[in-house]
Amino acid sequence: MTLTDRHGLHLTGASRKAVDLWDEAVAAYNRYAGDPVGLLDAAIADSPGFLMAHVLKGYMHVLGSNPRAAKVAGRCLQAAAGIEGHGLEAMHRAALAALLEQPADIARASLLLEDVSLAQPHDIIALQIGQTLDFLRGDSRMLRDRIARALPLWKPDMPGYHAIQGMLAFGLEETGSYARAEAAGRLALELEPRNGWARHAVAHVMEMQDRREEGVAFMRTDPDDWSEGSFFAVHNWWHTALFHLGLGDTDGALAAYDGPIFGERSDLAFDMVDAAGLLWRMHLMKADVGDRWSELADLYLKQPHGQYAFDDAHAMMAFAATDRRNAAADLLAALEEAASGQGDHALIAREIGLPVARGIEAFGLGDYRRCSELLRPARNGAARFGGSHAQRDVIDLTLIEAAHRAGDRDLSIALAAERAIARG
Numbered sequence: 259m260t261l262t263d264r265h266g267l268h269l270t271g272a273s274r275k276a277v278d279l280w281d282e283a284v285a286a287y288n289r290y291a292g293d294p295v296g297l298l299d300a301a302i303a304d305s306p307g308f309l310m311a312h313v314l315k316g317y318m319h320v321l322g323s324n325p326r327a328a329k330v331a332g333r334c335l336q337a338a339a340g341i342e343g344h345g346l347e348a349m350h351r352a353a354l355a356a357l358l359e360q361p362a363d364i365a366r367a368s369l370l371l372e373d374v375s376l377a378q379p380h381d382i383i384a385l386q387i388g389q390t391l392d393f394l395r396g397d398s399r400m401l402r403d404r405i406a407r408a409l410p411l412w413k414p415d416m417p418g419y420h421a422i423q424g425m426l427a428f429g430l431e432e433t434g435s436y437a438r439a440e441a442a443g444r445l446a447l448e449l450e451p452r453n454g455w456a457r458h459a460v461a462h463v464m465e466m467q468d469r470r471e472e473g474v475a476f477m478r479t480d481p482d483d484w485s486e487g488s489f490f491a492v493h494n495w496w497h498t499a500l501f502h503l504g505l506g507d508t509d510g511a512l513a514a515y516d517g518p519i520f521g522e523r524s525d526l527a528f529d530m531v532d533a534a535g536l537l538w539r540m541h542l543m544k545a546d547v548g549d550r551w552s553e554l555a556d557l558y559l560k561q562p563h564g565q566y567a568f569d570d571a572h573a574m575m576a577f578a579a580t581d582r583r584n585a586a587a588d589l590l591a592a593l594e595e596a597a598s599g600q601g602d603h604a605l606i607a608r609e610i611g612l613p614v615a616r617g618i619e620a621f622g623l624g625d626y627r628r629c630s631e632l633l634r635p636a637r638n639g640a641a642r643f644g645g646s647h648a649q650r651d652v653i654d655l656t657l658i659e660a661a662h663r664a665g666d667r668d669l670s671i672a673l674a675a676e677r678a679i680a681r682g
Contacts, residue, residue: 260344264417265380270343271307279304280311281417287318288382288421290454290490294318302337309347310383312338316354317387320362321394322528325562332358346381349374353387361565361596361603364391372404379408382418389425394566396641396650402429420449424456431462432647439463451483454490461497465648468681473501474510485518495519496532500648503536508545511536515550525557527569531645534558534572535652538618541579542659551579559585564592567611568644574615578622586619610636610643614653621656626664633657651677 260268261277263284269277279301286292298315301308316334319327335358338351349370356367371388374381385408392400405426412422427443430436440463446456457477464473477498485491495518502510520533533554540547555576563570570593577586593615597608617632637653654677661670 265382267310267378267381267383268344268347270309270347271305271341272301272311273305276301276305276308276311280308283311283314284383285418287314288386288418289450289452291452291484291486291488293487306337307341309338309341309343310350312341313347313350313354314383317357317383320354320357321387321390322526324525324527327526328358346374346378346384350384363601363603364394365602367391368395368397368400372400375404375408379411380416382421385425386421389429393646394568394644396644398429398432398641398647402426402433402435405429420446420453420456423449424453424459427456427459428462431459431466436463436467451480452488454484454488454494457484458490458494458497461494461501462646462648465497465500466681468504470501470504474498474505477501492519492524492529493532496536497648499536500539503539503543508540508543511540512547512550520550520554523553523557525560527561527566530554530557530561531569531572531649534575535649537579538572538575538652539655541575542655551576555580555582555585562592563589564596564607566644567593567596567607567614570611571614571618571643574618578618581622586622590615590619606643610640614640614643617660618656621660626660627666629660630657630664630666630669633660 260270261272261274263269263277264281269280272280279297283294283297283301286294286297295315295318298311301311312334316331319334320331331354335354353367353370356363356370368388368391371384371391374384375388385405388404389401392404405422406429409422409426412419423442423446427439427446430439430442440460443456443460443463446453461473461477464476477494484494495514499511499514499519502514515533515536519536524530537547537551537554558573558576561573563573570589573589574586577589590612593607593611597604597612613632613636617629620629620632633653633656637657640650640653654673658670658673658677661673
């Protein structure tokens with residue numbers, strides 16, 4: 259007999275003990291804190307044929323990670339390949355397979371998980387992984403609507419309800435419903451103070467509304483709640499650093515960089531993007547960051563390029579800031595090869611990835627007019643290459659500074675006024 263988890267999902271190959279471990283792992287993943295991978299490993303040790311445990315472990319290693327972790331995800335897919343599961347479990351397995359293609363077929367994986375959620379709105383893994391893919395695709399509408407579709411079937415007394423509210427909060431924020439987003443995020447935090455995604459959603463609201471002093475206070479109050487044991491702590495500390503930077507406090511931003519953001523020199527893609535995005539903002543401000551760029555650029559030299567344009571743009575920041583022209587040329591060559599292909603990945607590399615990376619390179623070389631020429635037509639479509647509004651703001655900041663340094667006073671003033679209205 260196939261057992262189900264606390265949300266009613268079929269769990270092929272799981273014993274009762276393994277199901278209990280699965281429920282604990284899912285709860286940890288929902289709040290972005292704890293050791294979900296360790297719990298899944300224990301479940302697999304107990305039940306080697308536990309299909310969804312292999313799939314979820316694979317998801318966790320392929321998203322925002324590095325080539326080393328991606329190999330773990332590949333082994334998870336291999337372990338799951340020979341297990342005949344429930345129809346929705348097979349769709350999860352297919353989604354993982356799509357993410358492990360070269361390049362990753364994020365669009366297909368996203369659609370598969372959308373169909374899983376339509377069939378089973380209580381599949382919280384399909385919702386959480388699905389929203390992560392919406393983030394990677396920069397699909398603001400689906401960040402909201404994937405959760406909104408399932409919301410009527412969720413009740414406050416259900417396990418994981420805080421995660422649903424936290425995901426709803428981020429989707430609402432990315433579609434400009436700031437008051438509703440903050441309310442949902444704060445409700446999630448009342449239910450589960452360790453919910454790193456919900457805290458991140460509220461921080462996004464404050465960032466987009468330019469509430470920087472309030473943002474510092476919000477993040478600096480009881481930081482142990484959201485940072486201890488959290489695998490989302492780096493990004494939330496990045497938000498904290500942005501609040502400091504917005505107040506002109508570069509020392510506070512650098513202290514966060516040297517400590518929780520990049521103190522451990524993480525080579526995970528999400529963490530490196532946060533490190534590069536923060537240093538580049540300070541680079542635009544002409545702040546002295548010492549030799550911090552060199553260590554980050556060294557790490558980017560070891561990463562593959564041409565697979566995800568959003569990551570490549572941040573790698574180019576490190577190469578441009580350290581004048582590593584050969585590395586920049588190699589990165590652009592990888593993007594050009596990606597752009598020569600077919601499908602969404604090629605289109606995004608061609609229309610967004612290349613002009614943004616070339617614009618950042620031009621800024622590093624001091625060719626500010628060329629930077630402006632490249633970024634102006636690309637920026638309005640930049641959502642397609644992933645990230646959040648707050649992360650992609652670095653493109654506008656680069657364009658504003660490039661226009662200023664190029665002597666294009668009218669453009670720089672207009673862009674600054676536009677940004678002020680958007681963040682009011």
